[in-house]
Amino acid sequence: MEKSRKFAVVLSGCGVFDGSEIHEAVMTLYAIVKNGGSYDIFAPDIRQHHVIDHFKHQESNEIRNVLAESARIARGKTKPLSQFDAGKYDGLIFPGGMGAVKNLSDFAFKKSNCSVNKDVEHAINEMVRMKKPIGACCIAPVIIARVLGNVKVTVGNDMSTAKALEEMGATHQITSFGQVAVDERLKIVTTSAYMLDADIAQIACGIENVITGMMQMMD
Amino acid sequence: MEKSRKFAVVLSGCGVFDGSEIHEAVMTLYAIVKNGGSYDIFAPDIRQHHVIDHFKHQESNEIRNVLAESARIARGKTKPLSQFDAGKYDGLIFPGGMGAVKNLSDFAFKKSNCSVNKDVEHAINEMVRMKKPIGACCIAPVIIARVLGNVKVTVGNDMSTAKALEEMGATHQITSFGQVAVDERLKIVTTSAYMLDADIAQIACGIENVITGMMQMMD
Numbered sequence: 001m002e003k004s005r006k007f008a009v010v011l012s013g014c015g016v017f018d019g020s021e022i023h024e025a026v027m028t029l030y031a032i033v034k035n036g037g038s039y040d041i042f043a044p045d046i047r048q049h050h051v052i053d054h055f056k057h058q059e060s061n062e063i064r065n066v067l068a069e070s071a072r073i074a075r076g077k078t079k080p081l082s083q084f085d086a087g088k089y090d091g092l093i094f095p096g097g098m099g100a101v102k103n104l105s106d107f108a109f110k111k112s113n114c115s116v117n118k119d120v121e122h123a124i125n126e127m128v129r130m131k132k133p134i135g136a137c138c139i140a141p142v143i144i145a146r147v148l149g150n151v152k153v154t155v156g157n158d159m160s161t162a163k164a165l166e167e168m169g170a171t172h173q174i175t176s177f178g179q180v181a182v183d184e185r186l187k188i189v190t191t192s193a194y195m196l197d198a199d200i201a202q203i204a205c206g207i208e209n210v211i212t213g214m215m216q217m218m219d
Numbered sequence: 220m221e222k223s224r225k226f227a228v229v230l231s232g233c234g235v236f237d238g239s240e241i242h243e244a245v246m247t248l249y250a251i252v253k254n255g256g257s258y259d260i261f262a263p264d265i266r267q268h269h270v271i272d273h274f275k276h277q278e279s280n281e282i283r284n285v286l287a288e289s290a291r292i293a294r295g296k297t298k299p300l301s302q303f304d305a306g307k308y309d310g311l312i313f314p315g316g317m318g319a320v321k322n323l324s325d326f327a328f329k330k331s332n333c334s335v336n337k338d339v340e341h342a343i344n345e346m347v348r349m350k351k352p353i354g355a356c357c358i359a360p361v362i363i364a365r366v367l368g369n370v371k372v373t374v375g376n377d378m379s380t381a382k383a384l385e386e387m388g389a390t391h392q393i394t395s396f397g398q399v400a401v402d403e404r405l406k407i408v409t410t411s412a413y414m415l416d417a418d419i420a421q422i423a424c425g426i427e428n429v430i431t432g433m434m435q436m437m438d
Contacts, residue, residue: 069273
C-alpha cells in the first residue's frame with residue numbers, strides 16, 4: 001500500500017475576483033483525496049485587498065477577512081498560515097484566483113515589482129529547503145516566481161504575464177489544456193487552469209496532473 | 220452522438236453554514252460537464268437569512284445577497300431565479316448547504332411547517348408539469364418534499380430529518396455513501412452528500428450518480 005500523502009492547501013479568500021477561484025480550490029481538494037492523499041487548508045489571517053460583488057462585477061464597500069472567507073471553501077476547517085509547519089506536510093499547493101495576486105501578493109497591481117505575503121514566502125522557502133514539492137494553478141505561479149526567481153512555471157499562453165515572469169527571473173513554458181510545467185530541480189509543478197478559456201472538466205484534469213506530478217516527487 | 224443536456228443549477232449563497240455547500244455545488248457543475256452536459260446557474264435575488272463567519276463559527280452582523288454570493292461559485296455568471304424558464308432546460312438541480320434551508324426555504328427553523336421561496340416552488344412545479352427530472356443533494360431534498368408532498372427522497376440516515384420529511388408527506392429511503400434515491404413517477408433523484416460524514420470523493424460519486432440518473436430520465 002502506498003504511503004498516504006498530506007498536502008497543505010493555501011487559499012486566498014473565496015471567489016475568483018477577490019479570493020481563491022472556487023472551482024480550482026475544490027478540484028485541488030478532490031484530486032488530493034481521489035489519489036489517496038489528505039489535506040489541511042491554510043490562509044493568512046489578513047484583510048482582503050477589497051471585495052467584488054461577483055454578480056454586479058463591481059467593487060463593494062465591504063470588509064472581509066481572507067482566513068474567514070477561505071474557511072467557506074474549507075467547510076469551517078482552516079488554520080492561519082502563520083501556523084504552517086513544513087515538516088508536517090509532503091506537499092504545498094496554491095490554487096488560483098485573483099486572491100493570489102491581490103491578497104497573497106500584490107502582483108495584480110505591481111506586476112514584476114510585486115511583493116509576497118511574508119507567511120506565504122516563508123512556507124515556499126521552507127518547502128524548498130526540505131526538498132518537498134510545491135504546486136500552483138492559474139495565476140498563482142507568479143508567487144512562486146517572485147519568491148524563487150530562477151524557476152520554470154506556466155500560466156498557459158498569456159504573454160503579458162509570461163513577460164512579467166521572465167522579468168522576475170523565471171522561465172515560462174507555454175502549455176495547453178490539462179498540461180503541466182515541471183521544474184525538476186526545485187520540485188515545482190504548475191498548470192494554467194482558468195488562465196485559459198477552459199471548462200471545469202479541463203481545469204480538473206490539469207489540477208489532477210499537478211497533484212499526481214507532485215506525488216511522484218515525494219520521498 | 221448524444222444530445223447535449225442543459226441543466227439549471229440553483230444555488231443559495233456561498234458557504235456551507237449560510238449558503239450553498241461549495242464542494243457539492245462545484246461537484247455538481249463538474250459532473251454535468253464531465254458527462255457531456257452544460258449548465259446555467261440561478262439564485263434568488265434576496266437577502267441571506269444571516270451571515271456566519273466560517274472560521275469563528277459564529278454569526279456576524281454583515282448583510283449579504285444570495286444572488287451575489289452564489290455568483291462567486293458561478294465565476295460571475297448567475298441569473299435571478301425569477302427569470303428561470305423550465306422550457307429551456309432538461310434538468311433542474313439543487314446542491315445542498317444550509318442556504319437550502321435558510322434562504323431557499325425556512326426548514327432550518329420551522330422543520331415540517333416550513334415554507335419555500337416562491338421562485339423555487341415555481342421552478343420545481345414547472346419542471347414536474349413538463350415531466351423533466353429534478354435532482355437534490357444533502358439537505359435540499361426537504362425542499363422537494365415540501366413542494367411535492369408525496370415523493371420518495373433520501374437525506375442519508377438522519378432519522379430526525381427523515382421524520383420531518385414523512386410529516387410533509389414524503390417517503391424517506393435510507394442510503395449510504397454514493398447511493399441515490401429515485402422517484403420514477405415524479406423523476407426526482409436525490410443523494411445524501413455531506414448529510415453523511417463523507418469525504419469529497421464520496422460526495423462527488425453520489426452527485427455524479429444524481430446527474431447521470433437525471434440524464435437517463437431525459438427525453
